[in-house]
Amino acid sequence: xxxxxxxxxxxxxxxxxxxxxxxxxxxxxxxxxxxxxxxxxxxxxxxxxxxxxxxxxxxxxxxxxxxxxxxxxxxxxxxxxxxxxxxxxxxxxxxxxxxxxxxxxxxxxxxxxxxxxxxxxxxxxxxxxxxxxxxxxxxxxxxxxxxxxxxxxxxxxxxxxxxxxxxxxxxxxxxxxxxxxxxxxxxxxxxxxxxxxxxxxxxxxxxxxxxxxxxxxxxxxxxxxxxxxxxxxxxxxxxxxxxxxxxxxxxxxxxxxxxxxxxxxxxxxxxxxxxxxxxxxxxxxxxxxxxxxxxxxxxxxxxxxxxxxxxxxxxxxxxxxxxxxxxxxxxxxxxxxxxxxxxxxxxxxxxxxxxxxxxxxxxxxxxxxxxxxxxxxxxxxxxxxxxxxxxxxxxxxxxxxxxxxxxxxxxxxxxxxxxxxxxxxxxxxxxxxxxxxxxxxxxxxxxxxxxxxxxxxxxxxxxxxxxxxxxxxxxxxxxxxxxxxxxxxxxxxxxxxxxxxxxxxxxxxxxxxxxxxxxxxxxxxxxxxxxxxxxxxxxxxxxxxxxxxxxxxxxxxxxxxxxxxxxxxxxxxxxxxxxxxxxxxxxxxxxxxxxxxxxxxxxxxxxxxxxxxxxxxxxxxxxx
Numbered sequence: 001x002x003x004x005x006x007x008x009x010x011x012x013x014x015x016x017x018x019x020x021x022x023x024x025x026x027x028x029x030x031x032x033x034x035x036x037x038x039x040x041x042x043x044x045x046x047x048x049x050x051x052x053x054x055x056x057x058x059x060x061x062x063x064x065x066x067x068x069x070x071x072x073x074x075x076x077x078x079x080x081x082x083x084x085x086x087x088x089x090x091x092x093x094x095x096x097x098x099x100x101x102x103x104x105x106x107x108x109x110x111x112x113x114x115x116x117x118x119x120x121x122x123x124x125x126x127x128x129x130x131x132x133x134x135x136x137x138x139x140x141x142x143x144x145x146x147x148x149x150x151x152x153x154x155x156x157x158x159x160x161x162x163x164x165x166x167x168x169x170x171x172x173x174x175x176x177x178x179x180x181x182x183x184x185x186x187x188x189x190x191x192x193x194x195x196x197x198x199x200x201x202x203x204x205x206x207x208x209x210x211x212x213x214x215x216x217x218x219x220x221x222x223x224x225x226x227x228x229x230x231x232x233x234x235x236x237x238x239x240x241x242x243x244x245x246x247x248x249x250x251x252x253x254x255x256x257x258x259x260x261x262x263x264x265x266x267x268x269x270x271x272x273x274x275x276x277x278x279x280x281x282x283x284x285x286x287x288x289x290x291x292x293x294x295x296x297x298x299x300x301x302x303x304x305x306x307x308x309x310x311x312x313x314x315x316x317x318x319x320x321x322x323x324x325x326x327x328x329x330x331x332x333x334x335x336x337x338x339x340x341x342x343x344x345x346x347x348x349x350x351x352x353x354x355x356x357x358x359x360x361x362x363x364x365x366x367x368x369x370x371x372x373x374x375x376x377x378x379x380x381x382x383x384x385x386x387x388x389x390x391x392x393x394x395x396x397x398x399x400x401x402x403x404x405x406x407x408x409x410x411x412x413x414x415x416x417x418x419x420x421x422x423x424x425x426x427x428x429x430x431x432x433x434x435x436x437x438x439x440x441x442x443x444x445x446x447x448x449x450x451x452x453x454x455x456x457x458x459x460x461x462x463x464x465x466x467x468x469x470x471x472x473x474x475x476x477x478x479x480x481x482x483x484x485x486x487x488x489x490x491x492x493x494x495x496x497x498x499x500x501x502x503x504x505x506x507x508x509x510x511x512x513x514x515x516x517x518x519x520x521x522x523x524x525x526x527x528x529x530x531x532x533x534x535x536x537x538x539x540x541x542x543x544x545x546x547x548x549x550x551x552x553x554x555x556x557x558x559x560x561x562x563x564x565x566x567x568x569x570x571x572x573x574x575x576x577x578x579x580x581x582x583x584x585x586x587x588x589x590x591x592x593x594x595x596x597x598x599x600x601x602x603x604x605x606x607x608x609x610x611x612x613x614x615x616x617x618x619x620x621x622x623x624x
Contacts, residue, residue: 068503068540069095071510072533075526079517084530087510094506095499139486140583144593146575148477151590152455156337159380159460160348162267163481163581165358166325167316169202174312174323176200176271179302183279186305187298190282198278204234205273206556207484208566210261215245216280216292218273219261220553223568226251228559231552233281262300265566266462267483272303310351317357327362329582334363334370340589343372347383347458349465352376352414353399368396373409373427377416380462384420384469391418391426420474459581463569471573479576484556486579491549500544507538 071088074080158164180198183189210219217230217237227250230237242250252260264273276299283290306312316323337344348355355376359367368374375383376394383389391406394414401416409415409426457477460466470476491497511534518527542561546554554560557567570577576593578584 068537068544071537072530074530077517077527080514080530083510083513083517087506091503091506094502098495098499098502137586139489140579140586142479142576142578142583142587142593143485144576144595145571146595148457148575148593149590150457150587150592153342153457153477155343155345155456157345157347157456157458157476158581159458159462159466159481160346160350160355160358162461162483163459163466164330164346165327165362166483166580167323168325171312171316171323172202172268172271172274173200174315175268175303175306176275178306178312179271179275179299182302182305183275183298187302189279189298190286190288192286193279193282196282198282200271200274201278202270203550204277204552205264205270206551206553207265207267207270208556208564209264209269209273209553211264211273211276211296212260213262213293213296214260216276216296217245218264218277220559221261221565222559222562223565224251224562225257225565226559226562228562228564229553231277233277233284235281235284236552262296263464265464268307272299275299275303310354313351313354317354320357320361324358324361327582329585331363331370333581333584336585337589338370342589344370346371346374346376347378347380348376349378349380350376351399352394352396352416356396368412368414372411373423374414375416375418375423376414379417380465381469383418384473386419387421389417389419389422391415391422457575463566463573468569468573471575477576478574479578480570480574481579481581482556482570482577483579485577488549488555488557494548497545497548500541500548504538504541504545507534507541510534511538 069088069091071084071091073084176199180193184191184194205218206220208220210221211217212219212230215232217232219227219230222228227242227246230242237245246252264270276296279295279299280290280292282288283295334344346355363370375391379389391409392415393402393404393406394400394416395402396414406415406426409423454475454477456474457479458467458470459479459481461481463480467478467480471478492501511531514530514534523531542554546552549555555564557564557570559565563571
C-alpha cells in the first residue's frame, strides 16, 4: 500500500481500510506539514473514484476534526482565553503524542515479527503463547464490587444460557428470523417484511436497554432513570423530542416506568431489540399508520412464542457445532471447584434435553457427574420468590416428567420446576462443607440453612432473572457473566478511543478552570456562550466514543457521561462480574477478591483525582 501526500490542513488523517472510517490527528513535526492518509494504488477508474471518495471523506473528517479541536474564545477576558488557548495546544499535542506512541508500538511489533522469523518454531510458539496469556489475563479478570472470600463459599450455583454455554452470532440471527416469520404469519404483519431482507444486526442493539410501549422507542437509561438516548426505529430521537416526551428532565417516575418501559436486560433480548426497531422503521418507511403499543406487544409476543415453542431450541440442539461456542476451560474450572470441596448446583430455565445437548458439547457426556443438584425448567425468577412449587423428576432417558412426589434431591438425577424453599427442604446437607468454621462468627449456628447464606455463590448472565432475588432475598454472593467487559476493554484500548477519552478529560478540566477564572458572580452572555460551545465540543467527542464502540447506544456501562442503569444494577446486586466463566481459572478456589475502589461520591474521589488541575501538569505535557 502506497502513501499519497496532499497538502490540506495542518492535520494528519488515517483512513482505516477495514471500517471505512477516517480519524484525524494533529500534524506532527515528523510529517513535514503534510496530510497523510492511506490509499490503494490507482489501477482503474473505479479505484480512482474510490480514492476520490476517500479524499472527500478525509476532507470532511478534517473539517469536523477542526471543530473538535478548535476551542472558542472569550471576547474580553484574557485570563479565560489563556486557559482556552493552553488547553487547545495541550489537546493537539496530547493527540500527537498518543498517535506517535501508537505508531512506534506498531513499528516495534512489526520489527518483533521480523525478528521472530529467525527464531525456532518452538521459541516463536512460546512467545506467542506468553503474549496471548497476557491479553487473556487483562480481558478475563474477575472484577469485584465488594469483598468476597471464595474460601468461605461452599456451594456454587450456575445458570446455563450465556453462562455455562455461550452462543455464536448465528443464534440471535436464528431467533430474529423465527420471530419475524411468526410476526408475519401469526400476527398478520405485511409479508413484505420477509421480502425486504430484514435480519438481525449485531451492531445495533446492546444489553440494558428498554423499549417504551407508548411510542416504540428503544431507550438507554442512566442510573437515575433518565433517558440518555433513544431511537425510533433506526433514527435517533432528537433532544427536543426527548425533553417533550419525558417532561423536561427526561426521567420517568417509578409508576410510569413500570407501566411504559419493558427492560431488555439479557443477551437474548438483543434480537428482540433489533426486531422492534426494524418493525417500527418498516412502518415509518412505508408511511403506514400504526399503534406503537400494539407493535411492541406483537413483537414481544412473537419473541416469547419463539422461546416457548422450543422451535429454536430443537434446531440448536441438532447443530451444536454451529450455535455453541467451544468451552475448553469449563471442565477444568468445575473440576477445580469440586476438588476444593465445593458443592455444585445447576439451575436453568431451559428444558433438560436442551441443557443436555449443550453440556454434552462443551463438557462431555458425563457432565452430570460433576453436579450435586441439577434443576432444569426452573422458571427463574419465580424459583426464588414463590414458596409452593414442588419439584418433579425428569426421566433422563425419555425426557418426560415423572408424577411421583420428590422427597429428596439426589445426585445424578434431574429435576424440574421447584423453588428455593423446597430446595432447602429436600437436600440432605446439614452443615456447611467449610473448612475451618468459626462458630462465634457465624449467624447460622442454630438454624443453619446451607442455601440461605453468603456461603452460596450463584453465577449467571441475567441480572434480574438470575441474580437480583438471589442477592436481595437470600443474601447469596452473586457473580455476573458480562461478556461486554471483554469486548469494551479491547475497543477502549484503540488509539482513537484513548484520544477521545483524554480529550474529554482535558475539556472538562478546562471548563472547571474557566469557571474558576470567572469568579463567583453572575455570568455574562459571553461567559455562557463560551461554556455552551465547549460543552458541544465535549458532546462531539462523546459521539466519537460511541461510534468507536460500534453501536448507536455506546457503552453498556455508560449512558453518555453517567453510569447506565445496567451498570448501577450490576454494582448494586453483583459482588463479582467477569466476561466469561473461564475467567475463574485464573484464581484459586480460596482467592479473596477486593474491590478496586469503594469511592462513590465526588468529594471522596477528589482526594486522589482533584476536579481541577493546571494545564501545565504532567498529564497535559505538550512537549513532543
